[in-house]
Amino acid sequence: MNVVITGGAGFLGKRLALELLGRGTLGGPDxxxxxIERIVLVDVVAAEGLPDDxxxxxxxxxxxxxxxxxxxxDADTGSVFHLAAIVSGHAxxxxxxxxxxxxxxxxxxxxxxxxxxxxxxxxxTSSVAVYGSAASGAVRDDxxxxxxTSYGTQKAIAELLLADYSRRGFVDGRCMRLxxxxxxxxxxxxxxxxxxxxxxxEPLNGVESVCPVGPDTRLWxxxxxxxxxxxxxxxxxxAAALGASRNINMPGISVSVAEMLAAxxxxxxxxxxxxxxxxxxxxxxxxxxxxxxxxxTRRAEALGLEGDASFDEIVRAYIEDxxxxx
Amino acid sequence: MNVVITGGAGFLGKRLALELLGRGTLGGPDxxxxxIERIVLVDVVAAEGLPDDxxxxxxxxxxxxxxxxxxxxDADTGSVFHLAAIVSGHAxxxxxxxxxxxxxxxxxxxxxxxxxxxxxxxxxTSSVAVYGSAASGAVRDDxxxxxxTSYGTQKAIAELLLADYSRRGFVDGRCMRLxxxxxxxxxxxxxxxxxxxxxxxEPLNGVESVCPVGPDTRLWxxxxxxxxxxxxxxxxxxAAALGASRNINMPGISVSVAEMLAAxxxxxxxxxxxxxxxxxxxxxxxxxxxxxxxxxTRRAEALGLEGDASFDEIVRAYIEDxxxxx
Numbered sequence: 279m280n281v282v283i284t285g286g287a288g289f290l291g292k293r294l295a296l297e298l299l300g301r302g303t304l305g306g307p308d309x310x311x312x313x314i315e316r317i318v319l320v321d322v323v324a325a326e327g328l329p330d331d332x333x334x335x336x337x338x339x340x341x342x343x344x345x346x347x348x349x350x351x352d353a354d355t356g357s358v359f360h361l362a363a364i365v366s367g368h369a370x371x372x373x374x375x376x377x378x379x380x381x382x383x384x385x386x387x388x389x390x391x392x393x394x395x396x397x398x399x400x401x402x403t404s405s406v407a408v409y410g411s412a413a414s415g416a417v418r419d420d421x422x423x424x425x426x427t428s429y430g431t432q433k434a435i436a437e438l439l440l441a442d443y444s445r446r447g448f449v450d451g452r453c454m455r456l457x458x459x460x461x462x463x464x465x466x467x468x469x470x471x472x473x474x475x476x477x478x479x480e481p482l483n484g485v486e487s488v489c490p491v492g493p494d495t496r497l498w499x500x501x502x503x504x505x506x507x508x509x510x511x512x513x514x515x516x517a518a519a520l521g522a523s524r525n526i527n528m529p530g531i532s533v534s535v536a537e538m539l540a541a542x543x544x545x546x547x548x549x550x551x552x553x554x555x556x557x558x559x560x561x562x563x564x565x566x567x568x569x570x571x572x573x574x575t576r577r578a579e580a581l582g583l584e585g586d587a588s589f590d591e592i593v594r595a596y597i598e599d600x601x602x603x604x
Numbered sequence: 605m606n607v608v609i610t611g612g613a614g615f616l617g618k619r620l621a622l623e624l625l626g627r628g629t630l631g632g633p634d635x636x637x638x639x640i641e642r643i644v645l646v647d648v649v650a651a652e653g654l655p656d657d658x659x660x661x662x663x664x665x666x667x668x669x670x671x672x673x674x675x676x677x678d679a680d681t682g683s684v685f686h687l688a689a690i691v692s693g694h695a696x697x698x699x700x701x702x703x704x705x706x707x708x709x710x711x712x713x714x715x716x717x718x719x720x721x722x723x724x725x726x727x728x729t730s731s732v733a734v735y736g737s738a739a740s741g742a743v744r745d746d747x748x749x750x751x752x753t754s755y756g757t758q759k760a761i762a763e764l765l766l767a768d769y770s771r772r773g774f775v776d777g778r779c780m781r782l783x784x785x786x787x788x789x790x791x792x793x794x795x796x797x798x799x800x801x802x803x804x805x806e807p808l809n810g811v812e813s814v815c816p817v818g819p820d821t822r823l824w825x826x827x828x829x830x831x832x833x834x835x836x837x838x839x840x841x842x843a844a845a846l847g848a849s850r851n852i853n854m855p856g857i858s859v860s861v862a863e864m865l866a867a868x869x870x871x872x873x874x875x876x877x878x879x880x881x882x883x884x885x886x887x888x889x890x891x892x893x894x895x896x897x898x899x900x901t902r903r904a905e906a907l908g909l910e911g912d913a914s915f916d917e918i919v920r921a922y923i924e925d926x927x928x929x930x
Binding site: 422425428431435441523 | 699736747748749750751752754757760761764765767768771772848849
């Protein structure tokens with residue numbers, strides 16, 4: 279069968295593709311393992327730096343264009359990982375673009391699956407941003423959604439659509455609500471949470487990083503390794519195990535910025551910390567403060583999904599995966 | 605200023621228009637009372653049976669057509685009451701129509717307001733159907749949304765859009781979650797809750813009515829009189845009083861079908877009951893069972909919104925409003 283990954287040029291999309299190539303199989307629409315014949319990486323820019331594998335197809339196009347989705351998703355598509363998104367800070371700054379990619383593209387993707395009638399598994403990535411500041415204490419999977427950003431609103435809407443399309447049997451959806459991913463490789467992006475990777479990544483590379491929030495700011499984090507693992511494990515879950523809700527809050531760890539930097543020092547010594555500069559950004563502070571800093575992960579754990587053990591482990595994994603020669 | 609009512613040919617839309625004509629004023633975007641110069645009743649069929657008042661304009665067209673919305677809503681529009689909807693049973697049977705009217709039209713309406721830049725007050729009617737069966741016990745305003753119907757999904761999405769458009773200052777939105785309205789005048793419709801009016805209305809008119817659910821089925825009800833009152837009171841609330849959420853669960857009363865029929869007998873004697881026939885409809889039973897039968901109305905009450913005192917009062921109001929000569 280074929281697998282489609284939107285946002286396929288992003289670092290999670292590419293990592294997921296590599297992991298799937300290594301596995302060679304995924305559960306098909308009937309749940310039984312099927313050989314992956316092709317992985318289609320859809321993104322507005324061409325996915326680069328991938329191995330020369332005949333199973334990979336790079337499709338460059340706008341994920342909110344029905345023709346691109348029709349090209350990417352066909353009758354042989356058993357699984358769609360929908361990772362494409364306009365990140366939080368960007369969707370707040372560009373309302374129309376966020377609506378187009380985070381809402382319209384998600385709906386068009388579901389409509390394409392409905393039109394095919396093949397009921398593929400669809401794994402959506404959603405976000406802690408769906409909750410908003412209305413949630414006090416640890417949020418549960420069933421805590422009410424009161425997003426305080428356009429990004430969170432658009433993700434919450436996509437969740438509702440995925441649930442209804444699943445209930446009606448148009449797709450077999452799973453919505454994985456991701457913590458903030460840290461440590462992302464590469465460069466800063468327009469996510470309000472970009473600093474959560476930058477304050478570790480840049481100092482380890484000897485580059486200055488500006489922290490826009492105070493040291494007591496708490497974040498809910500998951501490493502790229504564990505995120506990929508959770509996306510695949512979430513895909514492989516039996517629909518019956520999900521019960522009435524398609525949403526799963528992925529496990530993570532709750533850490534403050536100060537604790538993150540202390541872990542960096544424990545793992546890499548005191549030198550990197552000299553590259554962290556503090557400069558408050560009220561917009562980022564407001565957005566980050568609207569996210570809950572922890573959530574109740576009993577549902578994810580009962581479903582067999584695992585987070586990281588500590589932020590020290592996350593820093594070590596980043597160094598192993600990105601800074602050491604293969 | 606101008607007022608727009610979508611679903612203006614429906615019974616709530618027409619009653620609201622009559623009430624507004626009588627009042628003559630509504631709070632403007634700045635909250636101060638403004639004279640109503642015009643009321644535009646938009647609906648796919650022409651609103652009929654209205655008084656000959658120069659302030660009324662009947663606009664017949666598709667509320668999901670941007671040109672119709674652009675015609676209806678202009679720079680002088682201070683208030684929009686968005687009542688147009690495809691009802692629950694209909695949206696379940698016709699998925700595409702429900703998406704078009706309940707979701708697309710709501711979004712296009714908000715987009716029209718955004719394009720004008722005039723920040724009108726927008727009153728949305730939403731529904732108990734947004735909750736779904738995940739809610740046990742009395743639902744609160746902040747109980748999580750887990751709709752189990754496409755109608756509930758579409759309404760939940762429209763709520764999220766209204767909240768984000770309000771947060772960004774594009775509109776000043778208020779989302780009034782209506783209980784099942786009973787007793788509606790007129791004929792049965794495609795709402796799964798149609799019987800909640802039919803089992804009272806038809807017997808009072810000497811016509812047979814089929815009850816598709818069992819006598820123990822509990823409903824959460826509001827009379828048309830109180831619904832109109834709540835829509836206007838909700839419109840007049842100061843935005844600051846709403847706090848972080850734009851959603852208000854309107855007050856209602858929790859009654860079983862058996863209790864409704866007992867009230868009918870108390871008010872109108874035993875004769876009408878002979879016109880009720882019982883015949884189970886599994887689809888209606890499933891949809892109605894997915895709605896909570898009661899909710900916590902402390903927020904609405906704190907905001908000054910009032911429901912009915914008893915179902916006996918509701919039956920008496922129906923007889924006064926619809927069956928007695930004016």
